[in-house]
Amino acid sequence: MKKNFKALLLVLLLAFASCSFTSKTFDNPDKDKLLVQVITYVLQQGHFDPIQINDQFSEELFEDYLERIDPVKRYFYQSDYKEFQKYKTEIDDQLKAFDITFFNVVHERMLQRIDEAKSIYKEVLAKPFDYNIDETFDTDYENIDFVSNKKQMKERWRKQLKFSTLSNYDDIHEEEKRAKENDPSYVMKTEVEIEKQAREATLKSLNIYFNDNVDDLTREDWFSTYVNTIVEEFDPHTYYLAPRSKEDFDQQMSGKLEGIGARLQKRMDYIKIVELISGGPAWRSQLLEVEDVILKVKQEDEEHPIDIVGMRINDAIKYIKGPKGTKVTLTIKKVDGTIKDVTIVRDVVELGETYAKASLVEKGDKKFGIINLPRFYVDFQDYKNLNAAIDVKKEIERLKDEGMEGLILDLRNNGGGSLPAVVDMAGLFIKDGPVVQVRSTGQPKEVLKDRDRSIVWDGPLVILVNELSASASEIMAAAMQDYKRAIVIGSKQTYGKGTVQNVYNLNNLVRNNTSGDLGALAFTTQKYYRINGGSVQLEGVKSDVQVPGRYSFIDVGEKEKENPLPYDEIDPADYEIWDNYFDYDNTISKSKERMSGNDQLKLIEENAKWVKSKIDETVFSLNYKTYKNQLELNEEEAKRFDAISDYKTNLTFVPTKFEKQLFENDTTSLREKRERWYENLSKDVYVEEAVHVLEDLKMAYSIKKVAKVKD
Structure with missing residues (x-):
């Protein structure tokens, strides 16, 4: 979570200002020594849990x-x-x-x-x-x-x-x-x-x-x-941004990324894909996945690829990034051990590609809605016009206008974002009340509440999550689960990140600095807690209906990081459980029963176990014949899981009237992007089950309509 509360930031600034340094503090005004002094001070004074x-x-x-x-x-x-x-x-x-x-x-x-x-x-x-x-x-x-x-x-x-x-x-x-x-x-x-x-x-x-x-x-x-x-x-989300890295960070926060549209991370000697930017070239290609390893990079005008194994991540990124329209070929080691060459056409990934999008879901004569939210985005300079909560509210009203009987909120692979946005979004589904609790070291807890008594959607609600749903996604899923407002379907647990970070410019601490730019520090300042008092730190959010997924047996999540902050609990907030479902628990039981006998999920689970077995293999033959035989065996074994992508539901996905109008004057390939999304949804066994759950959830009253927000 990149943003924090202004009040907390102000407290930190005042504390830092009272102890500002000068480069003349040192007999030898060496920049490296100054940097050590400033950083150790900031961490000891400002970190949530200084060690x-x-x-x-x-x-x-x-x-x-x-x-x-x-x-x-x-x-x-x-x-x-x-x-x-x-x-x-x-x-x-x-x-x-x-x-x-x-x-x-x-x-x-x-x-x-x-x-x-x-x-x-x-x-x-x-x-x-x-x-x-x-x-x-x-x-x-x-x-x-x-x-x-x-x-x-x-x-x-x-x-x-x-x-x-x-x-x-x-x-x-x-x-x-x-x-x-x-x-x-x-x-x-x-x-x-x-x-x-x-x-x-x-x-x-x-x-x-x-x-x-x-x-x-x-x-x-x-x-x-x-x-x-x-x-x-101190913890895995505290990191230093050197002056050059700070420039790259600012560029990413501006909302445009030029390249293949993937976030990379170095693990040991390998560069791994840790996130695909929704709408980006890699995401559109459907050829790359989270946890894939990039072994080599070849430019379109070069005959041979460059081996990036062992390379510093910043250096590897230089080869992978490139101008819009150019091609790059990546040699990828898939999570199942197979090695493939993937060619991507680079493009500029706009922040707009990560905005909420919605579709009607038709099953027989019934209509449901699905909203996909890749991130909890917000523009703090224009909060009332650009934030995820407002966009989701508009999509709900469009879906309601067309007769939606139940809603799926898809937070899979959503890595988080704005805390105020998630509080506002939770308020769309409850009358009012607490959404999340936040605590700073030595300070009383703060309960962040929805104070708007209006409800935008009071009908059946399902939230989809997986192991990569983190931070703000976990706040949303946890709040709806604690209120019993939604049924959460997905992985055994979500990512497990229950901390809040601030980015602080270190130059603000030094008067008369003659040593040069010190860069910035992102550090953990707070932890957040569920309204029931529990933390999502390490534990994540445990789905009401737990289903296997691609990452079920792979080590992902906060607990796999170095030096994570511990799990703890605080007193619960004062809240009342949503009482407008009269068969909430029975619906969960029926869903679990359906999922236990689902052949598609059994195949997905087999695939996840097989992938884990391949990841655990670390010894490789340097005899070419043996090496080649193993490659071919892996590819042959992988074929039995092709049926996963051949699966088809009996659901139909169609655009809202609002988007149909946008298609008529489409100059951004919106129709193409949506049609690809609909195609993927039509093969999605998790969405299929979410619709079953929406059908089973019985309301104690008829669904209300609300006035529409002007588009």
């Missing part, structure tokens, strides 16, 4: 920093690690004294080892790889130790490079086969030529990586990594 900077903190920071800069242990030696260990319990004392000796020692050694690595990889790639011998490579780097000597280091690089080159080797083999099939007279390359070409592609990727990326890293870049490791010890 003690002691020996335990020091030991954890020590391990985490070395893992961050050398995650696959291909730079440092055992002797380096032993030398660094003398600082293991001293980093806390250094931070308190604004001393950065540990960083300096590790940084200097890292630069030395990087120079040595350049010679090693070139030496390794100068010799052919033998793909006929039986040897394996383990990608579970946490189970390996630092090497003891240069011979072992060279062997580690050899195996890593052979593994990286193996996919190039396979790609070229497949290209040669296709060329021969298309032209029988084509003379295929020899094994020697294929092996050499594959090695040269890996060499090119590494040369680009080191020469264009690693060598371009400034001391500020390296130090920002160190600072980020420090602040992330």
Whole structure:
């Protein structure tokens, strides 16, 4: 959640202002030391749950920093690690004294080892790889130790490079086969030529990586990594934005993203997709999914792809992003272990693509409505005209005008957004009352309430969630669940993020700053709680009807993060349960019974278990024949799950009259986007069950109509 309450921010600003720093505070006005002083102060004074900077903190920071800069242990030696260990319990004392000796020692050694690595990889790639011998490579780097000597280091690089080159080797083999099939007279390359070409592609990727990326890293870049490791010890949503990163952050908050429309995150040595921007190129392609790993990137004017495994995420993004209209081909390792090339045409992703959208759902002679909300968006400069709650209200009124008998609010994959917007949105479905409780350290809790006694929709309501529904989505689902206003259908539990963050410009704390831009800090300032007193932190929201999904057995969510804040409870707020359903519990029981016998869900669950088994595999053969057989086996096994996408419901999805009018003057491919959405909904077993639940929910009175809001 990017926004926070102005009152809380004002308190923090006043507290910070009373202790403003000056760069002249130091005998040696060094920017890095100033940054350490400012950041440690902000975290100790402003973080919701500041941790003690002691020996335990020091030991954890020590391990985490070395893992961050050398995650696959291909730079440092055992002797380096032993030398660094003398600082293991001293980093806390250094931070308190604004001393950065540990960083300096590790940084200097890292630069030395990087120079040595350049010679090693070139030496390794100068010799052919033998793909006929039986040897394996383990990608579970946490189970390996630092090497003891240069011979072992060279062997580690050899195996890593052979593994990286193996996919190039396979790609070229497949290209040669296709060329021969298309032209029988084509003379295929020899094994020697294929092996050499594959090695040269890996060499090119590494040369680009080191020469264009690693060598371009400034001391500020390296130090920002160190600072980020420090602040992330507090919790996973506290992070430092260096000046360049702050510019990127501001650009994203402006509402436009140019590229493929995906949010990426580095996990160990790999770049993973953690979110697809609704309406963006990747989302429209239907070829990428959350948890897919990007292995290589190829531009449309280049012959060979660049291997981005091991690359810093900012450097990898430079290759993936690009001007609107250009093509980029990504080599993807799917969550099921299969490897595919996916070509995406880059585009500008407008914030408007993430707005609420609605459709009528027809089943026989009955009409229902579905509203999809990708984010709880808001423009605080124009709150009355641009926020998710207002847009959802308009869509409800359009659907009611056409005879909607029940409503589905789809919050799957919704990562959150504005707290005021979710409070206002909850108010659309209840007369009035508390929606969420918020607590700051040392402050009494604040109960955020809906104070508007009008109800926009008083009919049957179902909310759809999954493991990626987070933050504001969890507030909405939890409030409706606590009121027994809606039945929540979806994953066993949602993401489990129950914290609120602020972004603070660190330059505001320093008077007469001559050290340069300090960047910004996003840090956790509050926790929010359900109106029943429970937290969604770690626990998430448990669906009333729990159904398997693609991520059911994959480790996603807050509890899988490093250093998450704990679960706790506070006193419940004063609220009255919605009493206008007379068969609420019976409807849940009937839904559970239906879901337990649903063949489509059984297949989805089998697929989720199979995907988990593939993710758990970390040891790979470097024998090409064995490697290829495993790839083909994976692809063959995956075919039995093709039926998941072949599923069809008996539901019909049609636009509202309002959107039909928009289609007539459509210049933004709106009709195409909606038709694709309708097609996906028609295959959605979860939406199908939501409609069954709406049919079963019996009201104690007839559904009311309200005056329409002018469009």
